[in-house]
Amino acid sequence: MKRAGFATRWLPILLLLPQLAIIAVFFYWPAAHAVQSSFYLEDPFGFGSSFVGFDNYTHLTSSSEYARIAKFTLLFTVLVTFFSLALALLLAVKADNVIRGAKTYRTLLMWVYAVAPPVAGFIGLLMFNQSWGPLTELARSIGWDFKLGVNFDDTATAMVLVSVWKQVPVNFIFFLSGLQSIPKSVREAALIDAKSSFRRFWDVTFPLLAPTGFFLLIINITYALFDTFGVVDTLVKGEPGNNPMTLVYKVYVDGFRGNDLGGSSAQSVILMVLVLALTVFQFRLVERRIHYT
Amino acid sequence: MTDTTHIPIAKRPLKWGRVMDHSILILGSLFMLVPLLMVLQTTTTTDIETIKNGPGLLIGDQFDDNFMAAMFKASGFSGENTGMRMLMNSMILGIGFAVGKIVIGMMAAYALVYFRLRFATFAFWLIFTTLLLPLEVRILPSYEIAQQLGLLNTYTGLIVPLIASATATFFFRQFFRSVPEELVEAARIDGAGPVKFFIDILVPLSQTMIAAMFIIMFVFGWNQYLWPTMVTTEEGMYTLVRGIKQITQDLEGTNVPEYGRANMLALIAILPPVLVVIFFQSWFVKGLTESDK
Numbered sequence: 001m002k003r004a005g006f007a008t009r010w011l012p013i014l015l016l017l018p019q020l021a022i023i024a025v026f027f028y029w030p031a032a033h034a035v036q037s038s039f040y041l042e043d044p045f046g047f048g049s050s051f052v053g054f055d056n057y058t059h060l061t062s063s064s065e066y067a068r069i070a071k072f073t074l075l076f077t078v079l080v081t082f083f084s085l086a087l088a089l090l091l092a093v094k095a096d097n098v099i100r101g102a103k104t105y106r107t108l109l110m111w112v113y114a115v116a117p118p119v120a121g122f123i124g125l126l127m128f129n130q131s132w133g134p135l136t137e138l139a140r141s142i143g144w145d146f147k148l149g150v151n152f153d154d155t156a157t158a159m160v161l162v163s164v165w166k167q168v169p170v171n172f173i174f175f176l177s178g179l180q181s182i183p184k185s186v187r188e189a190a191l192i193d194a195k196s197s198f199r200r201f202w203d204v205t206f207p208l209l210a211p212t213g214f215f216l217l218i219i220n221i222t223y224a225l226f227d228t229f230g231v232v233d234t235l236v237k238g239e240p241g242n243n244p245m246t247l248v249y250k251v252y253v254d255g256f257r258g259n260d261l262g263g264s265s266a267q268s269v270i271l272m273v274l275v276l277a278l279t280v281f282q283f284r285l286v287e288r289r290i291h292y293t
Numbered sequence: 294m295t296d297t298t299h300i301p302i303a304k305r306p307l308k309w310g311r312v313m314d315h316s317i318l319i320l321g322s323l324f325m326l327v328p329l330l331m332v333l334q335t336t337t338t339t340d341i342e343t344i345k346n347g348p349g350l351l352i353g354d355q356f357d358d359n360f361m362a363a364m365f366k367a368s369g370f371s372g373e374n375t376g377m378r379m380l381m382n383s384m385i386l387g388i389g390f391a392v393g394k395i396v397i398g399m400m401a402a403y404a405l406v407y408f409r410l411r412f413a414t415f416a417f418w419l420i421f422t423t424l425l426l427p428l429e430v431r432i433l434p435s436y437e438i439a440q441q442l443g444l445l446n447t448y449t450g451l452i453v454p455l456i457a458s459a460t461a462t463f464f465f466r467q468f469f470r471s472v473p474e475e476l477v478e479a480a481r482i483d484g485a486g487p488v489k490f491f492i493d494i495l496v497p498l499s500q501t502m503i504a505a506m507f508i509i510m511f512v513f514g515w516n517q518y519l520w521p522t523m524v525t526t527e528e529g530m531y532t533l534v535r536g537i538k539q540i541t542q543d544l545e546g547t548n549v550p551e552y553g554r555a556n557m558l559a560l561i562a563i564l565p566p567v568l569v570v571i572f573f574q575s576w577f578v579k580g581l582t583e584s585d586k
Binding site: 008037105 | 324325326329335343348397404408409410416420426427429430437457477487518534537541545556562571578581
C-alpha cells in the first residue's frame with residue numbers, strides 16, 4: 001500500500017472483481033467441492049451419493065496399493081529432485097567459470113525448459129523403443145535387457161531420467177543467476193584465501209547458494225509431485241496396468257477411469273494438505289533466510 | 294543479462310581445469326540436445342527406415358513430405374485434428390492465457406497497491422491462497438464445474454480455469470511496490486486521476502515486466518496438458534501438446550506406425566515455446582528469477 005494512494009471507492013473493487021470472480025468459481029468452489037465429496041460415497045452410475053464420513057480416508061490408509069504408490073512417489077521425488085539439482089549445480093558452476101562460449105552454453109542448457117512434460121515423455125518413448133531405441137541399445141550393450149512398460153524398475157528408471165532431463169534447465173537458470181549475484185568483492189577475497197577451486201566452492205560458493213538451493217528444493221518437490229503427470233501418462237501410454245505411477249496420476253486414474261469420485265476426492269484432499277505443509281515449511285525457511293549483501 | 298563479475302583466474306601452468314570445465318559443459322549440452330536431434334533425424338527419413346533401424350545418422354529427403362503430412366493430414370475419426378488446427382488451438386491457448394493473466398493480474402495488483410481498501414488484506418489472502426494448490430490437485434471438481442457451466446470444448450473452458458491462480462498478480466504487486474512513491478504524488482498534484490495514472494505512467498513503466506511475464510505465461514499455457522486433455526474431447530479443439538496423447542496411441546496401431554508424421558508433430562509442439570525462450574532469453578531469465586523474491 002502506497003502512502004499516497006487514490007481514495008476512489010468503486011474503482012478498486014471493480015479492478016479486483018475479475019480476479020476474485022475467476023478464483024471463486026474455479027478455485028474455491030472446486031476445492032470446497034473436493035473436500036465435500038471426500039466424505040461421500042458416490043454411486044458410479046449417478047444415482048445420488050451417501051454420506052460415509054471418513055470411510056474414504058480409512059480405505060486409503062489401510063490400502064496396501066495406496067501405500068505402495070505413496071512409497072514410489074516418495075522415492076521418485078527424492079531421485080528426481082536430487083539428480084536434477086546436482087546436475088544443474090555442476091553445470092551452473094562450470095558455466096559461471098568459462099568465459100568463452102558462456103552465452104552459447106547457457107542457451108544450449110536452458111532451452112529444454114520450454115518443452116512440455118508429455119512431449120518430453122514422447123521423446124523418452126522413442127529413446128527407449130523396444131526394438132531400436134538408442135538408450136535401449138545402450139543398456140543392452142552393458143547387458144541390461146531394458147523393457148519399458150513391461151519391467152517395473154525399467155519404466156521407473158525411464159520416468160526419473162525424462163523428468164530430470166526436463167527439470168535441469170530451471171535449476172540451472174536459478175543457480176546461474178544466484179552465482180552471478182555473488183558480489184565481486186567476495187569472489188576476489190575467495191580467490192586470495194582459498195587456493196584450490198574445490199575448497200573455494202565448498203567454503204564460499206556453496207553456502208552463498210544455500211538460499212537459492214532451499215527455494216529450488218521446494219520447487220523441485222512440487223514439480224516431481226505434480227508437473228510430472230504428463231511424463232508419467234505418456235511413458236505408460238495411458239495404460240497404468242502394473243506400471244509405476246505417482247499419487248497425482250492415481251487421483252486421475254481413480255476419478256476418471258475408476259469412477260471412484262469419493263476415493264479420488266479424498267486423495268485430492270490429502271495432496272492439498274501435503275502442498276500446504278510444504279508451503280508452510282517454505283515460509284518458515286524464507287523467514288530465516290540469510291541474505292548475504 | 295551479461296556477465297560482468299568474471300575475474301580472470303591467474304595464469305596457472307596447467308590449463309587442464311579449463312578443459313575440464315568445457316568438457317563437462319559440452320557433455321551437459323549434448324545430454325540436452327541429442328534426443329532432439331534424433332527426433333529431427335527421424336523426420337527426414339521414411340517410416341520404414343525408422344521402424345527398421347531407429348534414429349541413425351542418415352539424413353533423408355522425406356522432411357517436406359513428413360511436414361505436409363503433419364500439418365495437413367488428420368488422424369482420428371473426425372479428420373479435424375490436423376497439425377494446422379492443433380497449432381492454431383495451441384496459439385489461442387498460449388496467447389489467450391498470457392494476455393488474460395497479465396490483464397487480470399495487473400488490474401488486481403493495481404487495486405491492492407494503490408488504493409485504500411478496507412478489505413485489502415482479506416482480498417490479498419484470498420488471492421494468495423490460490424498459489425498454494427496446483428490445478429492437478431482439484432482437477433476432478435474443476436472438470437465437473439466446467440461441465441455444469443457448459444464450458445467443455447470451448448476456448449473459454451480451456452483458458453479461464455487455468456487463470457485461476459494468481460502468479461501474475463503477485464509478480465505485478467511486487468513490481469508496483471518497488472515503484473517510487475514520488476510518481477503517484479506528482480501525478481496527483483498534476484491532477485491525474487487513477488485511470489490516467491495507470492495508463493499513462495504505470496503501464497509504460499512496466500513494459501519490461503509485462504514482456505517477461507508474457508513469455509513465461511505463454512510457455513506455461515502452451516505446455517498445459519492435463520486440463521486440455523479433460524476439457525477438449527472434440528478433435529477440432531485439440532492443442533498440439535494434448536494431441537501427443539493421441540499420437541502416442543496412433544503409433545501403437547497395427548499398421549505401419551507413422552513415425553515421420555508423429556515426430557514432426559512433436560517437433561512442431563516444441564518449437565514455438567523454445568524459440569520464444571531462446572530469443573527473449575534475457576527477459577525470460579529476469580522474469581523467472583525475480584519472481585521468487
